Amino acid sequence: MxxxxxxxxxxxxxxxxxxxxxxxxxxxxxxxxxxxxxxxxxxxxxxxxxxxxxxxxxxxxxxxxxxxxxxxxxxxxxxxxxxxxxxxxxxxxxxxxxxxxxxxxxxxxxxxxxxxxxxxxxxxxxxxxxxxxxxxxxxxxxxxxxxxxxxxxxxxxxxxxxxxxxxxxxxxxxxxxxxxxxxxxxxxxxxxxxxxxxxxxxxxxxxxxxxxxxxxxxxxxxxxxxxxxxxxxxxxxxxxxxxxxxxxxxxxxxxxGATEEEARRLVRERREAIDFERGRAQVADMLGGGVDLSEIPLDEKLPESLLPDVTSVNRRRGRVEIFAGYARRGDTLRELIVAAQDTGHWAVxxxxxxxxxxxxxxxxxxxxxxxxxxxxxxxxxxxxxxxxxxxxxxxxxxxxxxxxxxxxxxxxxxxxxxxxxxxxxxxx
The missing domain is CATH 3.20.20.30 (Luciferase-like domain)
Incomplete structure (x- = not known):
């Protein structure tokens, strides 16, 4: 301050x-x-x-x-x-x-x-x-x-x-x-x-x-x-x-961006460059590891059975809480992968x-x-x-x-x- x-x-x-x-x-x-x-x-x-x-x-x-x-x-x-x-x-x-x-x-x-x-x-x-x-x-x-x-x-x-x-x-x-x-x-x-x-x-x-x-x-x-x-x-x-x-x-x-349109374009270009297959591993990591997302279609939600009990996770429980919360509110795997690019931080x-x-x-x-x-x-x-x-x-x-x-x-x-x-x- x-x-x-x-x-x-x-x-x-x-x-x-x-x-x-x-x-x-x-x-x-x-x-x-x-x-x-x-x-x-x-x-x-x-x-x-x-x-x-x-x-x-x-x-x-x-x-x-x-x-x-x-x-x-x-x-x-x-x-x-x-x-x-x-x-x-x-x-x-x-x-x-x-x-x-x-x-x-x-x-x-x-x-x-x-x-x-x-x-x-x-x-x-x-x-x-x-x-x-x-x-x-x-x-x-x-x-x-x-x-x-x-x-x-x-x-x-x-x-x-x-x-x-x-x-x-x-x-x-x-x-x-x-x-x-x-x-x-x-x-x-x-x-x-x-x-x-x-x-x-x-x-x-x-x-x-x-x-x-x-x-x-x-x-x-x-x-x-x-x-x-x-x-x-x-x-x-x-x-x-x-x-x-x-x-x-x-x-x-x-x-x-110098303009709002330029900022939107930069965000769009960044999203278009995402490797979504690699992104599956990123989301699995955000959920504490040990989660297999290989068979989940990108535009489907994660089933509750794949979401970990936070108390069973040994690493980065705060991050797990954030991404499990996103999944429970209905975000698709594609949306979770996009969010994972900022690893759960505030993005504007x-x-x-x-x-x-x-x-x-x-x-x-x-x-x-x-x-x-x-x-x-x-x-x-x-x-x-x-x-x-x-x-x-x-x-x-x-x-x-x-x-x-x-x-x-x-x-x-x-x-x-x-x-x-x-x-x-x-x-x-």
Missing amino acids: TGAGGTSETYDLAIDPTRSTLDTAVRVAKLAETARIDALFTADLLSFGAQGPIGSQEPLVFVSALSQVTSRIGLIATVSTTFHHPYNLARLFGTLDHVSNGRAAWNLVTSSIGEENFGPGDLPSPEDRYARAEESLEVVNALWDSWETGALTAGADGKAVLDRDRVRPIDHSGRFFTVAGPLNIPPLPQRRPVQFQAGQSAAGTALGARYAEVVFTSLPTLDIAVDFTRRIRGQAARWGRPDGLPLIFSSLHATY AGTPGQLADAVEERFRAGVLDVITLSGLADPIQHDFVVNGLLHELRKRKIVAADYAGTTLRENLGLELPARHRPVAVTEV
């Missing part, structure tokens, strides 16, 4: 792996900062071929490099709690916050792929992944808070003065981790990096409601966005969290003004605080994004014209959370 009640924008760093990825990312980062976009967002997939022919760069190393060629834009790195230890996570993101002077954010995921590279064993159940994620957050927050105010000050000679009595162990003992603490790096510029969380299954929503400052979700329709926001903020309120938290972060899959086509109308509708409904934008590396897309959509949103006072402060937390309008009070947990 920027200014007084506006939306925030992030730029999704989707990089062509056949080119110099860092050079491209540096160029995009500088363009985004010049446009006063609030943050850069990098996803993470942990398997060969899961994102393009190679994969995705390690997010923390990548955004750390970008921190040295930018000065104001936030840096959001996606890192999984399933495959990382919380003490390392606290040090890694704490160091990113230091090297970026307070611009770090962690997008917490529990991962739906990659277990073959972190074996032995299969991917843990969603219940176990989210239980581990919750304990990881407890440990990480306790470590970031293990340095009290005034623990490190500047002496009269300019040298640092440490008050050891203000640096305390956390003595955590839980189901997954035993961590003595305290953290062995100095207090962070933001005290805590901003906490994003991705996941909209029941377990993901519960985690986000309790801990996340921003939740990244697939909300393809306004009705779904309203229902999700009501549910997660209702749960957050029961945890005693302030009104308006967590912020709602949606990925906007935009098709821009039109002129920059029409896209701004769509963003404003969600913003006024209270279900949109952060949006992703893409295309800055392409001159035509850059013009549509910066001089079109962003310009229009700023005219409407939905997006701020400049950074509100020097840290990402300030630019998102987020207060520092209350200091963590360590909770003793034991396995039963």
Whole structure:
């Protein structure tokens, strides 16, 4: 959130792996900062071929490099709690916050792929992944808070003065981790990096409601966005969290046209290029895998017998809920394949003004605080994004014209959370 009640924008760093990825990312980062976009967002997939022919760069190393060629834009790195230890996570993101002077954010995921590279064993159940994620957050927050105010000050000679009595162990003992603490790096510029969380299954929503400052979700329709926001903020309120938290972060899959007719043509051309036989596998994946759609005619609905029980699915339950919902409302297989091209995300086509109308509708409904934008590396897309959509949103006072402060937390309008009070947990 920027200014007084506006939306925030992030730029999704989707990089062509056949080119110099860092050079491209540096160029995009500088363009985004010049446009006063609030943050850069990098996803993470942990398997060969899961994102393009190679994969995705390690997010923390990548955004750390970008921190040295930018000065104001936030840096959001996606890192999984399933495959990382919380003490390392606290040090890694704490160091990113230091090297970026307070611009770090962690997008917490529990991962739906990659277990073959972190074996032995299969991917843990969603219940176990989210239980581990919750304990990881407890440990990480306790470590970031293990340095009290005034623990490190500047002496009269300019040298640092440490008050050891203000640096305390956390003595955590839980189901997954035993961590003595305290953290062995100095207090962070933001005290805590901003906490994003991705996941909209029941377990993901519960985690986000309790801990996340921003939740990244697939909300393809306004009705779904309203229902999700009501549910997660209702749960957050029961945890005693302030009104308006967590912020709602949606990925906007935009098709821009100079005219409405041009945008429609681009959408039509994109649909005409769909490989519908390959699309059957995409829809099966959206339904959790293990569904055979090979014999279903494209213009028929999916029988109920093929729709999975969400509780039996081990991966991406939120996405399964969306596509099973589409099938139950009567979408044909052809329509599901078209929807799968945007993987369940919010897709809008039109002129920059029409896209701004769509963003404003969600913003006024209270279900949109952060949006992703893409295309800055392409001159035509850059013009549509910066001089079109962003310009229009700023005219409407939905997006701020400049950074509100020097840290990402300030630019998102987020207060520092209350200091963590360590909770003793034991396995039963």
